[in-house]
Amino acid sequence: MSTDSAALRAKLSKLEALFAAAGTAGERAAAGAAMERVQARLDATPEPEVELKFSFPDSWTVRLFVAICRKHGLRPYRYRRQRHTTVMV
Template identity: 65%
Template sequence: MVANDDGLRARLAKLDELFRRGATEGERAAAGAAIDRLRDRIGSDTTETEVELKLSLLDVWSVHLFVAVCRKHGVRPYRYPRQRRTTIMVRISRSFFDHVVWAEFSGLQTELNIYFEETVDHLIRTAMHSDGDDSALDLVKIPSA
């Protein structure tokens, strides 16, 4: 069952790549339909129970990215009343969360952080004509009371 599940997931990844780079609308539609069929097979083969997971993310960009990844994989994120904007709840099987949703989110989050860092560094260099390097800050002793 695990080998079969891994095979289905590998085919799903290939179809997802085909869908993203599909040259024509017909290719994208065919790949999208195949992706849906494989996701249904993966979902119907699992006997693992769903658990409710609470995630506290660091910023709204992470929230946007996590919600997008969840929705891409058919997971419906939600919040309870009075929860913070950076808190997201999902009901999902733990293995699917770990191997698919969290793995994809983590990779994309790393790329997003690199992109933000490069963009901010570029803006500081070009617009402010400075390096913004905080490692060269002066260390000042805290005055004693």
């Protein structure tokens, strides 16, 4: 999580507290609109991709793992010119 993302999350939590403690309808509407703007900025910032390395004892386990990854929307890959004994694509 980057510092910009952390700052936006802190601002969003403060706005949520302001929205909950608003005394008038105008304050509540202004806090709600500000929360929507901050949430839109937070949704627009891409999250960093995470690269994980797994090692398995046999090819059957690798094939099973790749199938489970693809079922859940993850795309396993292998770097270009990397040996086939690493991760199956």
